[in-house]
Amino acid sequence: xxxxxxxxxxxGNGASERETPAFxxxxxxxxxxxxVTTFAVVAGAVGASLPSSVVIILGLANLFADGLSMAxxxxxxxxxxxxxxxQRRRAEERRMLADPAGARARLSTHFREAGVPEAQIEVVLxxxxxxxxxSTDILLGELGGEPEGDGEARQAALAxxxxxxxxxxxxxxxxxxxxxxxxxxxxxFLISAALTAVAFFLVGAAKGVLVDRSWLRDGVExxxxxxxxxIVAFTVGWLLRGLAETV
Numbered sequence: 001x002x003x004x005x006x007x008x009x010x011x012g013n014g015a016s017e018r019e020t021p022a023f024x025x026x027x028x029x030x031x032x033x034x035x036v037t038t039f040a041v042v043a044g045a046v047g048a049s050l051p052s053s054v055v056i057i058l059g060l061a062n063l064f065a066d067g068l069s070m071a072x073x074x075x076x077x078x079x080x081x082x083x084x085x086x087q088r089r090r091a092e093e094r095r096m097l098a099d100p101a102g103a104r105a106r107l108s109t110h111f112r113e114a115g116v117p118e119a120q121i122e123v124v125l126x127x128x129x130x131x132x133x134x135s136t137d138i139l140l141g142e143l144g145g146e147p148e149g150d151g152e153a154r155q156a157a158l159a160x161x162x163x164x165x166x167x168x169x170x171x172x173x174x175x176x177x178x179x180x181x182x183x184x185x186x187x188x189f190l191i192s193a194a195l196t197a198v199a200f201f202l203v204g205a206a207k208g209v210l211v212d213r214s215w216l217r218d219g220v221e222x223x224x225x226x227x228x229x230x231i232v233a234f235t236v237g238w239l240l241r242g243l244a245e246t247v
Contacts (some may be wrong), residue, residue: 032222038059039171040176042055042172045237052178066164067164076153082150089136092139094134104125116211157167171195200226202219204220205218
């Protein structure tokens with residue numbers, strides 16, 4: 001009974017919420033970044049009137065280099081966050097050892113604010129204080145406990161990289177098809193833009209579902225932001241097209 005009450009107090013409502021796995025969020029944001037940056041490169045190259053072969057080279061170079069860079073950054077950032085959490089836990093554990101009465105008082109305040117009946121406070125405290133890890137979790141507000149190793153960081157990096165590659169390759173599909181012998185004529189950029197627009201909307205909608213927002217609004221928002229980036233890149237490429245012609 002005491003353990004159930006303490007868990008209810010720790011979560012604040014007695015019901016554990018289902019959280020979206022972190023790697024899914026990493027995949028969604030990696031996919032958005034992949035589509036935006038790759039299509040921006042494609043739009044800029046087309047605006048500069050560069051041949052399809054150059055578009056493919058620039059696009060693939062960006063796809064792998066930027067995807068790897070984003071994955072590494074995500075790995076290092078996630079690992080740094082875990083290291084910070086471990087540091088906070090060690091500091092809190094030292095504080096509890098140095099002042100057990102103070103820790104008990106802080107836990108008591110936490111349970112009162114969470115709505116635990118006054119008559120049960122001492123019983124709950126006895127059950128929680130006996131488990132130092134649980135006490136630390138509650139005081140830090142980290143019921144997931146201490147991160148174990150770098151597995152989550154590697155998972156985040158891999159999800160980011162794979163999603164970046166898969167979705168980021170979409171703007172290049174029309175150009176690669178043309179290079180493989182499919183005659184798309186002057187429609188190649190329009191096809192690329194249409195495929196990328198669909199990717200923008202679907203990935204944005206998926207992000208909306210994951211973060212509990214309107215999938216339609218987030219889909220349209222991502223489409224608009226990605227389109228704006230593409231327009232800027234195309235305009236810059238068009239304005240600088242004379243430089244490409246002189247090289």
